[in-house]
Amino acid sequence: LAKTTQPISMDSYEGQEVNITCSHNNIATNDYITWYQQFPSQGPRFIIQGYKTKVTNEVASLFIPADRKSSTLSLPRVSLSDTAVYYCLVGEVKAAGNKLTFGGGTRVLVKP
Amino acid sequence: NAGVMQNPRHLVRRRGQEARLRCSPMKGHSHVYWYRQLPEEGLKFMVYLQKENIIDESGMPKERFSAEFPKEGPSILRIQQVVRGDSAAYFCASSPGGKLSDTQYFGPGTRLTVL
Numbered sequence: 001l002a003k004t005t006q007p008i009s010m011d012s013y014e015g016q017e018v019n020i021t022c023s024h025n026n027i028a029t030n031d032y033i034t035w036y037q038q039f040p041s042q043g044p045r046f047i048i049q050g051y052k053t054k055v056t057n058e059v060a061s062l063f064i065p066a067d068r069k070s071s072t073l074s075l076p077r078v079s080l081s082d083t084a085v086y087y088c089l090v091g092e093v094k095a096a097g098n099k100l101t102f103g104g105g106t107r108v109l110v111k112p
Numbered sequence: 113n114a115g116v117m118q119n120p121r122h123l124v125r126r127r128g129q130e131a132r133l134r135c136s137p138m139k140g141h142s143h144v145y146w147y148r149q150l151p152e153e154g155l156k157f158m159v160y161l162q163k164e165n166i167i168d169e170s171g172m173p174k175e176r177f178s179a180e181f182p183k184e185g186p187s188i189l190r191i192q193q194v195v196r197g198d199s200a201a202y203f204c205a206s207s208p209g210g211k212l213s214d215t216q217y218f219g220p221g222t223r224l225t226v227l
Contacts, residue, residue, distance in 0.1 A: 034215065043116075043203050043218035044155065087154065089216075100145070102155045 004090050004103040011109045018075040020106045022088035025069050033064060033071045034089040038105070044087060048073065075108075083110045114139065116206050116219035117186075124225045125194045133189040133222045137206030144187040145216060146179055149201040161187060194226045 006022045024033070032051055036044035048055055050062040050071070061074040075082060085107050091100035117136040125131050137144050146158040157171040161181035172179065176194075181187040191198055201223050205216035 036218070041221075041223075043205075043220045046215055046217060049215055100157045100160075102147075102157070104154045 004088055004101050006086075006088055006103040006106045008104065009107040009109070011111060012078055013111050014079055015077050018078050018082070018108060018110075019072050020075075020086055020088075020108070021070055021072045022090075022103050023070045024088070024090045024101075027068050027090055031068075031090050033062070033068075034091075035060070035062065035071075035073045036087045036089060038085045038087065047086075078108075078110045080110050080112060082108065084108060116204060116217055118202075118204055118219035118222050120222060121220060122223050122225070124227065126227050127195055128193050131191040131194050131198070131224055131226075133191075133202050133204075133224070135187040135189070135204030135206075135219060137187070137204075138208075138217055141206035141208050141217075143207045143209060143214070144181050145205045145207075146187075146189050147203045147205065149203060149221075151200070155203065158189075191224075194224070196226045199224055199226045 003026050004022055004024045012018045032049055034049040035047045037047050038044045048057055048060045048062045050064050052064050052068060055062045063072045085105045087105045088103040116138055119134050123131055135144060142163050144161045147155045148158055149155050159172050159179045160168040161179060163181055164183050176192045178190045189202060201221045203218050203221045205218045207214040207216045
């Protein structure tokens with residue numbers, strides 16, 4: 001079962017790049033890595049997903065080294081509205097049962 | 113295309129009562145997941161269901177908690193004889209299938225308060 005750990009909190013300033021690393025030492029061959037953003041009193045919102053190397057979309061990039069034991073979410077040029085908790089999810093979904101493990105979340109505070 | 117719907121958004125129960133939480137997945141999604149989030153904590157997996165089948169309930173407490181996803185209608189998370197420790201936000205997520213790359217989309221959550 002993949003055990004995921006992430007920093008508890010991280011401060012940044014508007015316009016900076018924020019990088020959050022999630023460690024998942026026990027990641028299985030078939031596990032995907034997904035990142036979510038959560039604002040207070042709301043459900044998690046999908047940001048990005050990857051399996052290996054680098055994935056980029058309109059809001060973030062995800063870097064996954066060759067051994068896949070960690071992944072880094074990169075948020076370019078953050079704004080105040082990016083203040084939220086960010087979770088990594090490592091999981092394998094299969095017919096016999098899934099094993100989904102969320103990291104503890106990283107609270108990102110963007111300051112003006 | 114409506115997202116994942118959950119109701120009620122807020123639910124207050126007294127100790128010993130039953131709580132029923134409903135989740136309607138996104139259109140076309142046949143897989144539902146339930147998670148619990150205690151105050152100031154992260155998300156904990158509870159159960160994974162397909163239509164009429166419980167696939168994985170390894171995160172569910174052994175007593176008082178049950179879940180179903182009938183052929184017709186929403187998925188239901190049922191908590192019998194609630195206790196104060198059940199106070200939490202309960203989120204459901206849905207995905208189109210069980211493929212490894214299928215993304216889960218979350219609902220807004222139901223906040224349960226047990227008095």
